[in-house]
Amino acid sequence: MANAKLIVPATFVLLAFYFGTWRLRQMFWLSQWLMLEANLYMKPWPSAHPFFSMIARLEWHAPDRPAVVPPLHEFNASDFDASKAYDIAKGNTEVLVVRGLFDDAPSRSWGNEEFVRKYGRTKMVINNGTGANSMSHRHQEFYKIVDSNLQTLDESIHRGDSVVSYGIDEIFTQNPELADEVDVDRLGRGNHRQACRQLGMLYGRARAGQAGGLMYHNAISSNYLMQVSGYKLVRLVSNAYSLYFFPVSGGEFDSGFIASAKWDDLEELPTLDVVLGPGDVLLFPPWLWHSTKTVDPPSIQPIPTGQTDRHANLSIGITCRFPTPTAAVKNDLMLSLFRTVGGKHGIPSGSSKWARFVPLYSQFLDYVNEVRGTMPPWDDTNDCWSSKRTACRKQGVNQ
Numbered sequence: 001m002a003n004a005k006l007i008v009p010a011t012f013v014l015l016a017f018y019f020g021t022w023r024l025r026q027m028f029w030l031s032q033w034l035m036l037e038a039n040l041y042m043k044p045w046p047s048a049h050p051f052f053s054m055i056a057r058l059e060w061h062a063p064d065r066p067a068v069v070p071p072l073h074e075f076n077a078s079d080f081d082a083s084k085a086y087d088i089a090k091g092n093t094e095v096l097v098v099r100g101l102f103d104d105a106p107s108r109s110w111g112n113e114e115f116v117r118k119y120g121r122t123k124m125v126i127n128n129g130t131g132a133n134s135m136s137h138r139h140q141e142f143y144k145i146v147d148s149n150l151q152t153l154d155e156s157i158h159r160g161d162s163v164v165s166y167g168i169d170e171i172f173t174q175n176p177e178l179a180d181e182v183d184v185d186r187l188g189r190g191n192h193r194q195a196c197r198q199l200g201m202l203y204g205r206a207r208a209g210q211a212g213g214l215m216y217h218n219a220i221s222s223n224y225l226m227q228v229s230g231y232k233l234v235r236l237v238s239n240a241y242s243l244y245f246f247p248v249s250g251g252e253f254d255s256g257f258i259a260s261a262k263w264d265d266l267e268e269l270p271t272l273d274v275v276l277g278p279g280d281v282l283l284f285p286p287w288l289w290h291s292t293k294t295v296d297p298p299s300i301q302p303i304p305t306g307q308t309d310r311h312a313n314l315s316i317g318i319t320c321r322f323p324t325p326t327a328a329v330k331n332d333l334m335l336s337l338f339r340t341v342g343g344k345h346g347i348p349s350g351s352s353k354w355a356r357f358v359p360l361y362s363q364f365l366d367y368v369n370e371v372r373g374t375m376p377p378w379d380d381t382n383d384c385w386s387s388k389r390t391a392c393r394k395q396g397v398n399q
C-alpha cells in the first residue's frame, strides 16, 4: 500500500519538474551529462548517448524554450571609453566589439617577409586541416595537430593549405619582445603583463572557411580577440543552450569544453555573427560557445597600411585571456562547477591535491587575485592556466 501512496506525490514531482522552468531543466540535464559523459571523471558510456539525444530532442521542441542570442555592444575606436564600456558589458558577461582600435598598432606588420625571416624558427603546434574532415563533429577528426614552426606554417599557407597555429602562446613565450608590439594598453586594463594571464597568436590561412578557424568551443576565461590581418567570422551562441552542444573536455591544455554535437544541429540555434576585420577587437565573456571561420572581406578593401599583398592569404589574430570568475559563474554555473571540480587548471602546483575537489576552488583563487591585484602575468612560467602550454608542461599537467 505504501507504494501506491507514493505514486501520487512522485507523479506530481515529475510533472512539476517537467513543466517547471526550461532553464532549471537544462541545468539538471546538463549536470547529468557532465557527470557521466563529458570525459571529465570517467570514460563516456556510449550506451547512454541515445538517452541524452532523446532528452535534447524533447527539450529542443519544448514550448517554453527561449530564443536568446548573446547581447552585443559595438563601439568605434573614437568613442571607446574603456571604463564605461566594461560597465555596459555588465562586468564581462556580455559581448563587446571595438572597430579599428588597433588600426595603427605596431603588430600591423606581422606576417610580412621580415617578420617571417626573423621569427620563422619559432616552434609551433599547428592544426593542419588539409586531410582532416572539416565537417566532422568529432574533435579528433576535425583537427590534425602536428609540430611545426612559423616558417613552415607560413609557406604552407601560401601554397594554399588550410592550416592554423594551435599552440597559441608559444610565439610569445619564445619571443617575449613581441608582446610590446600588441599594445594591449589600448584596451584600458594596463599593459600586457597586467591585463593578460595568457597571450597567444592565431596564424592561419585567410578565406579558408571552417578549415581556417576552430570548431565550437569555449573557455573558462574572458578573451580579447584582436584581429591583425584578414577577416574572421565569429559565431556566438548563448549558454542557455549548453546541453545541445554535448560538451566534452577538449585537448590537453584547454580550460573549456569542445562541442561534440553535430554541426548541422547547432547551425539551427539562434546565433550572433560578428565579422572582425584588421584592427578590430572582440571581447567575449567566459563559457560563451563560439566557432570561427576565415572569410572573404565584406567588400573590396585596399591593402591596410603597413601590410603587403601576402596578407591577403593571412589570417592573424591575437588573444589575451584573463580570469573573470564572477562572470564565469554567472554565465554558466554548471560548466564552472563541473570543469573546476577535479580539474588541475588554475591551481598552483604547491596546493594540496585535495584542493581541486573543493567546488569552484580555482575560481575562488582567481577572485582573490582579482581583488588583491595579484593575477600572474602571461610570462609567469610557473602558472599553468588556460592554454599556457609551456607552464602546464613544466608542471606535468597532462589531462
Ligand SMILES: *[C@@H]1O[C@H](CO)[C@@H](O)[C@H](O)[C@H]1NC(C)=O
Binding pocket: 074, 075, 076, 079
Ligand atoms: C562608427 O563610425 C561610422 C562612421 O565613421 C558610423 O557609420 C558608424 O555608425 C559608427 N558606429 C558606431 C557603433 O558608433
Ligand SMILES: *[C@@H]1O[C@H](CO)[C@@H](O)[C@H](O)[C@H]1NC(C)=O
Binding pocket: 126, 128, 130, 131, 146, 148, 152, 153, 156, 161, 163
Ligand atoms: C599540411 O599537410 C599537407 C598535406 O599533407 C602538407 O603538404 C603540408 O606541408 C602540411 N603543412 C604543415 C605546415 O605541416
Ligand SMILES: *[C@@H]1O[C@H](CO)[C@@H](O)[C@H](O)[C@H]1NC(C)=O
Binding pocket: 157, 158, 159, 160, 309, 310, 311, 313
Ligand atoms: C596566396 O596563396 C595562393 C595559393 O592559394 C598563391 O598562389 C599565391 O601566390 C599566394 N600569394 C602570395 C602573395 O604569396
